[in-house]
Amino acid sequence: MAKTNVETIKAAIEPVINELNLELVDVDYVKEGGNWYLRVFIDKLGGVDLDDCQTASEKVDVVLDELDPISQAYFLEVSSPGIERPLKKPADFERFKGHLINVTTYAPIDGNKSFKGKLIGYSENGVEMEVEGKSVLLPAEQVAGARLAVEF
Template sequence: MAKHTIAEKVAEAVQPVIDEANLELVDVEYVKEGGNWYLRVFIDKPGGVDLDDCQAVSEKIDTILDQLDPIPQAYFLEVSSPGLERPLKKPADFQRFNGHLVNITTFAPINGAKSFTGKLLDYTDEGVLLDIKGKQLMLPHRQVAAARLAVEF
């Protein structure tokens, strides 16, 4: 089974548990690091998640994963917060964090650059609109490789 298929299958299986806990499923990753496989489930809620949230979700989804058995090899399950530099993946993520500072990387250069930091102004059918030092820039969806909240100090 392909890595992305495993992550998608796990996300679908654990979504009801996340919803029941009034949390948001931010992302699911299935990656190999060194000689070990890791299944990472990132959760969030307004104000952030704490260790108790992560532990409660981990225990519930561990039972579901044991029954479903979507992963043939041994792996480590990690449930955590997405962190301060939370990824923005879904349209709802971009809408929720409208007005926040974001870092976006693109697949190909746009105006000579592949990395952009600016205030998120809008998410439209056309792309992601940023304010970068007072100038607006539209980044087409097909060019966005990754988007994350930026930490302001």
């Protein structure tokens, strides 16, 4: 499925998710084995529980039935993004300032493509982190992915 269809699905289901006082974190559409999966990741302060996921799944299913954006059979899964939550939107970076994060880049920066450190901030210039006591700015166009890091 084209990336634009995933964006269409996000736009269609986000209002429903927001009505439930939940946040739409991400939507993935992937093939695993012989089956297709539409995965919807939701969150809220304090985390989501099984009831949140079930309610969101029921509401999202109604929207998807009306929209019918996917021609082949698929399984709908609604869940938490987990403890290593992806950071996708500027608001995610703002919310998790001061937290430990992992960032990967498309090309090496100072010989590295993987960075772990404390999130200082985010702007159109990129992700600013403290890595091993030094401030590092990773250009936005080079950031392949960012996630919360597990702290033990």
